[in-house]
Amino acid sequence: MIRHPISRACMLALALAAAAPLAHAVKPADSATLPAPDAALQAAIDGNWRDPANTARDKYRHPGQTLAFFGIRPDMTVVEITPGGGWYAEILAPYLAGDGKYVAAIVDPAAFEAGRQRDYYQKGKDGLAKMFADAPAQFGKAAVVAYDPKAPSFGAPGSADMVVTFRNVHNWRGAGQAEGMFKGFYEVLKPGGVLGV
DSSP: OOOOHHHHHHHHHHHHHHHGGGGGGSOOOOGGGSOOOOHHHHHHHTOTTSOHHHHTTHHHHOHHHHHHHHTOOTTSEEEEEOOTTTTTHHHHHHHHTTTSEEEEEEEOGGGSOTTHHHHHHHHHHHHHHHHHHHOHHHHTTOEEEEEOTTSOOOSSTTOEEEEEOOSOHHHHHHHTOHHHHHHHHHHHEEEEEEEEO
């Protein structure tokens, strides 16, 4: 049976998310066996603009090895889906500022009626905007795109080399949004583009 690539991508993501509870039983990889970040990526990871609470988690999250595994390069256009407080944005935006482009895709608060949900997304949007405005040397070239979770669009079709998202798939599954999100990723990615989850 022939299936649309989105269906396969969505099924893979769902399978990975379903397997997540088993992750605690797997021995963590030795950091020596993980791919090494390039010098520019390591410099972004080591940047003094990063929040010390975030850098303290590097030893658990392995951002350099993770991004190197995805195949990131400094000349790419990378869309980060729901960057939250900016943990990866602190690394990605400066790393891509020279020859690439960083795009933070955030949930559009206007997609919701007034109330707690809209307030929650507005607070996140304002926090990210403040972070970017307070450090123009690192974030001055970062772009922000707001998307409606009911019909997600993350930019012009075929405009991104890579889409990354961290710790979000379980939320989309629970909200019945996973298929729409993965369809949006497929549409914004260039042919041969990379989805890093």
